[in-house]
Amino acid sequence: MTQTPVIPAADEATPEAQTTTSTRRVAQLTGHLAPVNETEQANTRPQLPIEYPVSRLQFDPSHCIDHVRELKVAVIGAGLAGINAGILLPAKVPGVKLTIYEKNSDVSGTWLENTYPGVRCDIPAHVYQSTYSPNTQWSEIFAKGAEIRDYWQSEARKHDLYKVLKLRHRVDEAEWNDGQSQWHLQVHNLETGKTSTESFDFIITAIGRFNAWKLPDYPGLDGYKGVLRHTSSWDPSYDPTGKKVAVIGNGASGIQVVPNLQLISKHVTHFVRNPTWIATSWAGDERTFEPQPYADELRKSFDKPETYLAFRKELEDRYWRRFRAMVRGSSENEGMRELFIDVMKRRAAKKPELLDGLIPDFAPHCRRLTPGPGYLESLTEDNVELVKTPIRRFTTTGIETTDGNTYKFDAIFCATGANTDLVPPFPIKARGIDLNKAWKPEGKWGFPYTYMGMATPGFPNLFYVAGPHAAGPSGTVPQAVETGLTYIAKVMRKVSSQGIRSIAPLKEAADDFVDYCDAFFPTTVLTDNCSSWNNGGVPGQRIHGLWPGSAAHITIVRREPRWEDWEYERENKVNRFAYFGNGYTQAETEDDTDLTSYLRAPGQEVDLRDLHESWWDVPGARKLKKSSEQSA
Numbered sequence: 277m278t279q280t281p282v283i284p285a286a287d288e289a290t291p292e293a294q295t296t297t298s299t300r301r302v303a304q305l306t307g308h309l310a311p312v313n314e315t316e317q318a319n320t321r322p323q324l325p326i327e328y329p330v331s332r333l334q335f336d337p338s339h340c341i342d343h344v345r346e347l348k349v350a351v352i353g354a355g356l357a358g359i360n361a362g363i364l365l366p367a368k369v370p371g372v373k374l375t376i377y378e379k380n381s382d383v384s385g386t387w388l389e390n391t392y393p394g395v396r397c398d399i400p401a402h403v404y405q406s407t408y409s410p411n412t413q414w415s416e417i418f419a420k421g422a423e424i425r426d427y428w429q430s431e432a433r434k435h436d437l438y439k440v441l442k443l444r445h446r447v448d449e450a451e452w453n454d455g456q457s458q459w460h461l462q463v464h465n466l467e468t469g470k471t472s473t474e475s476f477d478f479i480i481t482a483i484g485r486f487n488a489w490k491l492p493d494y495p496g497l498d499g500y501k502g503v504l505r506h507t508s509s510w511d512p513s514y515d516p517t518g519k520k521v522a523v524i525g526n527g528a529s530g531i532q533v534v535p536n537l538q539l540i541s542k543h544v545t546h547f548v549r550n551p552t553w554i555a556t557s558w559a560g561d562e563r564t565f566e567p568q569p570y571a572d573e574l575r576k577s578f579d580k581p582e583t584y585l586a587f588r589k590e591l592e593d594r595y596w597r598r599f600r601a602m603v604r605g606s607s608e609n610e611g612m613r614e615l616f617i618d619v620m621k622r623r624a625a626k627k628p629e630l631l632d633g634l635i636p637d638f639a640p641h642c643r644r645l646t647p648g649p650g651y652l653e654s655l656t657e658d659n660v661e662l663v664k665t666p667i668r669r670f671t672t673t674g675i676e677t678t679d680g681n682t683y684k685f686d687a688i689f690c691a692t693g694a695n696t697d698l699v700p701p702f703p704i705k706a707r708g709i710d711l712n713k714a715w716k717p718e719g720k721w722g723f724p725y726t727y728m729g730m731a732t733p734g735f736p737n738l739f740y741v742a743g744p745h746a747a748g749p750s751g752t753v754p755q756a757v758e759t760g761l762t763y764i765a766k767v768m769r770k771v772s773s774q775g776i777r778s779i780a781p782l783k784e785a786a787d788d789f790v791d792y793c794d795a796f797f798p799t800t801v802l803t804d805n806c807s808s809w810n811n812g813g814v815p816g817q818r819i820h821g822l823w824p825g826s827a828a829h830i831t832i833v834r835r836e837p838r839w840e841d842w843e844y845e846r847e848n849k850v851n852r853f854a855y856f857g858n859g860y861t862q863a864e865t866e867d868d869t870d871l872t873s874y875l876r877a878p879g880q881e882v883d884l885r886d887l888h889e890s891w892w893d894v895p896g897a898r899k900l901k902k903s904s905e906q907s908a
């Protein structure tokens with residue numbers, strides 16, 4: 277039998293054609309890959325009875341395509357974002373080896389640290405929880421902080437997270453090593469006081485955006501002799517009952533704590549420096565200062581899964597539909613301004629002069645809404661004074677304002693918020709750049725420069741959860757955290773199964789994302805003249821706190837990673853398909869694997885949109901059912 281020549285006749289005259297047939301064929305077919313001499317040295321393959329093209333790929337005969345590389349992943353932080361990472365990544369990424377570092381003595385972040393009087397969520401707890409493991413038995417609509425803390429801690433226990441948690445371990449620095457394609461973390465053990473260096477393939481920051489709380493930097497603060505606390509670092513042993521106290525700040529925390537202190541303290545002086553909207557509620561929910569418990573009967577009805585699902589869907593749906601209220605000039609936003617003015621006037625009816633200078637020029641939603649039930653009412657009480665004159669300094673006994681007035685206090689509570697710039701509070705360095713410096717207003721980029729809020733060019737194998745642009749202004753934080761982690765899981769699966777050492781977003785892709793944001797945000801009221809955590813506290817600074825679009829929008833964008841927006845460093849520099857390995861799957865060499873899991877019983881419902889789409893349902897991923905199980 278004659279063989280069809282491999283080399284086209286036209287090529288016979290090329291220089292390669294002057295050599296032996298075998299060498300010529302190699303050169304013709306692999307010349308675009310490597311010089312011939314390297315190829316022949318590199319390749320070992322069986323002796324063939326025929327002449328056949330020679331690859332320069334020396335593949336690993338023991339590598340099956342369903343073998344994955346183990347990925348050592350560090351998650352920094354164990355608030356609800358880190359807890360979700362601990363639950364979802366092991367489920368979604370075969371071969372992931374997780375360590376979660378948390379500086380606190382337990383998990384739950386915000387809800388562990390914030391214990392000031394009145395702390396509770398301001399969107400219903402049934403909405404502010406995971407999508408996959410709901411608590412149907414919340415005691416109140418707007419649950420107290422402790423109940424939310426307990427929920428996330430129970431989730432951590434249920435999913436056995438404590439075995440991968442390193443509590444009381446603070447990450448002080450992260451540095452990327454290009455040679456090793458690894459991150460080196462400086463981890464400080466707060467129990468022993470020792471610092472160690474730990475290496476990981478990936479790091480995920482889940483450090484929270486309000487975790488680096490800050491005291492104001494007024495002169496004399498250190499010399500104040502009374503009790504001084506930040507609301508995020510409340511001292512439970514201090515009882516403000518019957519005391520003269522001050523609260524600085526009218527953000528969400530200040531607005532929650534003032535009416536609660538008013539009830540028990542002898543006198544509350546409330547220092548505010550800018551106006552803020554006091555909202556009705558987020559999505560039309562009734563809000564009262566008093567707790568709003570669920571009736572026993574309703575809670576009992578949630579034992580029926582369909583009843584609970586219908587209840588939650590109705591409640592949660594409203595949070596997905598309020599995006600239009602962010603749109604500049606929308607009737608929804610304009611209507612809100614009138615409504616809030618009306619509500620504020622009614623609430624402060626006893627002392628209308630309180631509202632002088634307290635009604636903002638900026639549109640509602642420029643800053644995060646603060647429903648604040650009971651807040652304005654409390655300001656009208658006789659034991660509360662509102663001070664709008666700026667603070668000049670702290671004295672040993674209290675506060676002096678710029679008009680020369682002095683105030684004496686037993687305790688000063690600073691509801692002055694946290695770093696609003698989303699800059700990580702410790703160095704994260706790669707290729708000569710430190711995010712801790714580069715994201716600051718005076719730094720290289722001047723704002724949190726990211727690709728879709730997930731990663732930054734030049735920082736391989738680094739992802740952010742609940743960081744910049746992490747969630748739409750609608751929807752819910754837990755759902756956005758889950759979809760963010762699902763995106764990261766997809767990237768990790770690609771890396772661990774396709775012979776990739778590192779992955780980072782392309783600069784052009786990140787620049788286009790920033791450019792899109794610059795086009796989008798001016799269409800929203802986020803770019804009004806207010807300081808907020810969306811703009812890093814600086815009006816006019818690029819918006820980076822929220823996603824440029826609705827919650828439904830970000831959910832769609834994150835569904836499929838745009839692989840063309842990433843650059844890769846491969847383990848095998850010769851051939852991108854080296855990870856195809858020996859052509860086998862491990863699963864097919866084992867007898868107890870189900871290689872035909874794609875088959876269904878006749879009549880069994882098949883959703884054709886999903887057919888062959890589940891990443892985990894590949895041949896052999898499931899074990900064969902034993903015959904006893906099959907007949908059951």
Ligand SMILES: Cc1cc2nc3c(=O)[nH]c(=O)nc-3n(C[C@H](O)[C@H](O)[C@H](O)COP(=O)(O)OP(=O)(O)OC[C@H]3O[C@@H](n4cnc5c(N)ncnc54)[C@H](O)[C@@H]3O)c2cc1C
Nearest residue numbers: 353354355356357378379385386397398446447483484742
């Ligand atoms: C008082 C308060 C009330 C809020 N109420 C609501 C609400 O009603 N609805 C809503 O949607 N959002 C609310 N938020 C926002 C809330 O922060 C988020 O919804 C969510 O809890 C954030 O979770 P997280 O895991 O991203 O961050 P966090 O809960 O802040 O957790 C971050 C964790 O990282 C740890 N960490 C940080 N740095 C390091 C380090 N270097 N090393 C080790 N560990 C580190 C911290 O100790 C912390 O445990 C509120 C925030 C505050 C402060």
Ligand SMILES: NC(=O)c1ccc[n+]([C@@H]2O[C@H](COP(=O)([O-])OP(=O)(O)OC[C@H]3O[C@@H](n4cnc5c(N)ncnc54)[C@H](OP(=O)(O)O)[C@@H]3O)[C@@H](O)[C@H]2O)c1
Nearest residue numbers: 396397398492525526527528529530549550644691692693
């Ligand atoms: N569930 C809830 O109800 C709830 C409760 C608390 C927090 N949160 C969340 O946490 C976020 C942060 O809330 P937060 O209240 O802690 O912080 P915040 O919203 O940033 O508010 C901080 C307040 O402190 C004031 N302030 C800061 N430095 C000051 C200084 N040196 N002198 C005087 N005033 C100063 C700010 O005034 P300026 O306005 O002038 O800057 C602002 O009023 C919220 O946006 C919200 O997302 C939610």
